[in-house]
Amino acid sequence: MKQYYSFLRLSIVKGLQYKTAAIAGILTQFCFGFLFIMIFEAFYTHQPTQPISLNQIIQMVWLQQSFLVFIMLWHRDSELYNMITTGNICYELCRPTNLYHHWYARLLGQRLSGAFLRCLPILLAALLMPEPYKLHLPVSLTAMMLFIVTMILALIIIVGLSMLIYISIFYTLSPAGSFLLMAVFGEFFAGLTIPIPLMPLWLQRICNLLPFRYASDLPFRIYNGHIGTEEALISIIIQLFWIIIIIGGGKIWMGRSLKKVIVMGG
Amino acid sequence: MIEVKHLSKSFKVVKKNAGIYAAFKSFFKPNTESIHALKNISFNIEPGEIVGYIGPNGAGKSTTIKVMSGILTPDSGACTINGLTPWTNRIEHVKNIGVVFGQRSQLWWDIPVIDSFDLLKDIYKISEGNYDYAVQLLSDILSIEDLLETPVRQLSLGQRMRCEIAASLLHNPKILFLDEPTIGLDAISKIAVRDFIKQINKSQKTTVILTTHDMHDIEALTDRIILIGKGEVLFDGLLSTIKNKYITHKTITIDHHQDNFILSHEGVELIEQSTTRMVMTVDIRNVAISDVITYLAKNLDVIDITVDDPSLEDIMVQMYKAYNI
Numbered sequence: 305m306k307q308y309y310s311f312l313r314l315s316i317v318k319g320l321q322y323k324t325a326a327i328a329g330i331l332t333q334f335c336f337g338f339l340f341i342m343i344f345e346a347f348y349t350h351q352p353t354q355p356i357s358l359n360q361i362i363q364m365v366w367l368q369q370s371f372l373v374f375i376m377l378w379h380r381d382s383e384l385y386n387m388i389t390t391g392n393i394c395y396e397l398c399r400p401t402n403l404y405h406h407w408y409a410r411l412l413g414q415r416l417s418g419a420f421l422r423c424l425p426i427l428l429a430a431l432l433m434p435e436p437y438k439l440h441l442p443v444s445l446t447a448m449m450l451f452i453v454t455m456i457l458a459l460i461i462i463v464g465l466s467m468l469i470y471i472s473i474f475y476t477l478s479p480a481g482s483f484l485l486m487a488v489f490g491e492f493f494a495g496l497t498i499p500i501p502l503m504p505l506w507l508q509r510i511c512n513l514l515p516f517r518y519a520s521d522l523p524f525r526i527y528n529g530h531i532g533t534e535e536a537l538i539s540i541i542i543q544l545f546w547i548i549i550i551i552g553g554g555k556i557w558m559g560r561s562l563k564k565v566i567v568m569g570g
Numbered sequence: 571m572i573e574v575k576h577l578s579k580s581f582k583v584v585k586k587n588a589g590i591y592a593a594f595k596s597f598f599k600p601n602t603e604s605i606h607a608l609k610n611i612s613f614n615i616e617p618g619e620i621v622g623y624i625g626p627n628g629a630g631k632s633t634t635i636k637v638m639s640g641i642l643t644p645d646s647g648a649c650t651i652n653g654l655t656p657w658t659n660r661i662e663h664v665k666n667i668g669v670v671f672g673q674r675s676q677l678w679w680d681i682p683v684i685d686s687f688d689l690l691k692d693i694y695k696i697s698e699g700n701y702d703y704a705v706q707l708l709s710d711i712l713s714i715e716d717l718l719e720t721p722v723r724q725l726s727l728g729q730r731m732r733c734e735i736a737a738s739l740l741h742n743p744k745i746l747f748l749d750e751p752t753i754g755l756d757a758i759s760k761i762a763v764r765d766f767i768k769q770i771n772k773s774q775k776t777t778v779i780l781t782t783h784d785m786h787d788i789e790a791l792t793d794r795i796i797l798i799g800k801g802e803v804l805f806d807g808l809l810s811t812i813k814n815k816y817i818t819h820k821t822i823t824i825d826h827h828q829d830n831f832i833l834s835h836e837g838v839e840l841i842e843q844s845t846t847r848m849v850m851t852v853d854i855r856n857v858a859i860s861d862v863i864t865y866l867a868k869n870l871d872v873i874d875i876t877v878d879d880p881s882l883e884d885i886m887v888q889m890y891k892a893y894n895i
Contacts, residue, residue, distance in 0.1 A: 310692035318680055383679070395676040397641040399693050400665045563643050 315413025326421035370426035373418030443529035464550035577647035672750035728759035799895030
C-alpha cells in the first residue's frame with residue numbers, strides 16, 4: 305500500500321509546482337461561474353417557476369467551479385498517455401506494482417493537488433459574495449455530512465472513469481477520441497452542461513441510468529438541499545454499485561490489454 | 571538461472587502503398603502482415619555471467635529483453651528466470667531484475683533525481699539502511715552525487731543515463747538487463763558505464779545481459795556472445811571462437827627508408843605502397859606472422875612496424891554477411 309501512497313504523494317508534489325496554472329485556473333473558473341450565473345439569471349427572469357430554484361442553481365455553479373478539478377472528465381495526464389503511445393510503458397511494466405493501482409493513485413494525486421490549489425480560494429470568495437451570487441453553507445449538518453461522503457465517492461468514480469480513457473488508448477493509440485467522447489457525453493449526462501433538474505423527464509431517466517451524474521450532480525444537489533436525505537442514502541448505494549462496476553471492469557480490461565501490448569522499436 | 575526455450579513472438583504490421591488510392595483501399599481492407607520477431611529462441615545463462623546479446627537492427631534483441639523482463643507475452647515457448655515465468659509471475663519476477671532501456675527514461679522528468687529514487691525505494695520496498703547504502707555506493711561509482719538534486723530535464727544525456735542505471739540498481743537486483751546502455755554517450759561516459767558494469771558483476775555477482783551495437787562494449791565486457799538475426803539464434807559461444815574463426819588476415823603497416831622495394835612473399839598481399847610506407851595483409855592460415863616480419867626486417871631498413879587485427883566491427887560485418895542477415 306505504501307508504494308501507491310508514494311505515487312499519490314509524488315503526484316501531489318508535482319502538481320503543487322504549477323502555481324501560475326492554478327492562479328490562471330482560479331480566474332478562469334470565476335469568469336465561467338459568473339457567466340453561467342448570468343445565463344441562468346436571464347433564463348429565470350422569463351420563466352421563474354422551475355423544478356429547481358435559481359438560488360440552488362447558483363450554489364451548484366460555484367460548487368462545480370471550485371471542484372472542477374475533481375469532476376472534470378477530460379482531465380489529461382499527457383505523460384501517462386505518451387507513455388502508452390511512445391512505449392515508455394516498458395518501465396512501468398518492469399516494476400513490482402499493479403499497474404491499475406499505480407495509475408489510479410497517480411491520477412487521484414493530480415486531482416487532489418489541483419483541488420488543493422483551486423478549491424479553497426474559489427469557495428472562500430464565493431462565500432463572501434453579495435446576494436444573490438453568494439454561496440451559502442449546506443442546508444443542514446446532515447446535508448454537509450452526506451455531501452462529504454458522496455463527494456469522496458464521486459471522486460472515486462471519476463478517477464475510475466478516467467482510467468477507462470487511458471486503457472482505451474492501448475487500442476486507439478491516440479488520446480483525442482476517447483477524451484472528446486468522455487468530455488462531450490460524460491459532461492452532458494453529468495448535468496454539467498444543463499443542470500439535470502432542468503432536463504425533460506425522459507432525459508433525466510437516461511441520466512439516472514448512467515454513472516456520470518453520480519460523480520458530480522449528486523453531491524452538489526445534496527449540498528443545496530435539492531436532494532433529500534432519503535434519496536441521498538439510496539444514491540450512495542448506487543454510487544457504491546458504480547464504483548464496483550467501473551473499477552472492477554477497468555481492472556479486467558487493463559489485464560487484457562496488457563496481455564496483448566506490443567512495444568516496438570528500441 | 572535463466573532458461574529460454576523455443577520462444578516465439580510475432581507482430582502484426584499494417585502494410586500500405588503510397589498514395590490516395592492505396593490509403594482508401596487500406597481504409598476498407600487493411601492489409602496486415604505478420605512479422606516474426608522471435609523464432610524458436612533458446613539459450614541458458616548461468617548466475618554471474620555477462621552475456622552480450624548482439625545482432626543487426628530489428629533482429630529481435632529488444633523483444634527478447636522485453637519478454638525476459640515480463641513486458642511482452644510471447645506467442646509460444648517457455649522462459650524460466652529464477653524459477654519464475656516473467657509474464658505470468660510478473661510482479662514477483664520484476665522484484666529481482668533491473669532493466670535499463672537506453673532509449674527510454676524511467677526518471678520523472680520534472681522532479682529532482684533523488685525524488686524518483688525515493689519513489690523507487692517505496693516501490694521496491696527497500697529498507698532505509700539498504701537504500702542509503704545503495705545510493706551512496708551507486709553515486710560514488712557512477713559519480714552522480716552532484717546530480718541528485720537536479721531536475722531530470724536539466725541533465726545532459728550522459729548524466730541522465732548514469733542516473734538511469736543507478737535507478738535500475740537501487741534494489742540490488744540479481745539480474746540486470748541492459749538494452750543499449752551506451753547509446754549516444756561520449757567516450758568518458760561509455761567507459762564509466764562499462765567500468766561500472768564490470769564492478770557490480772564482480773562485487774555483487776550480478777548477472778548481466780547486454781544488447782549493444784558498440785563492439786567496444788562487447789570487447790570490454792563479455793566473453794560470451796549470443797548472435798541473433800531475423801529472430802533466430804545464429805551463434806552462441808565465446809567471443810574468442812568468433813575471433814579465431816573470422817580473423818584470417820592481419821594487417822602489417824611498415825615505414826622504411828628504401829625506395830623501389832618489390833614485395834614477394836607467400837600469403838602476403840600488398841594493399842598500398844608509397845615511397846616510404848607499405849600496407850599489406852597477411853593470410854595467417856598460410857603463413858606465420860613472425861616469418862613475414864623476419865623477412866621484412868631482413869630486406870628493408872625498417873623505421874616502424876605495426877600489426878593490426880581486423881576490428882570486431884569488421885568481424886561482425888563479415889558474420890552478418892556469412893549468416894545472410
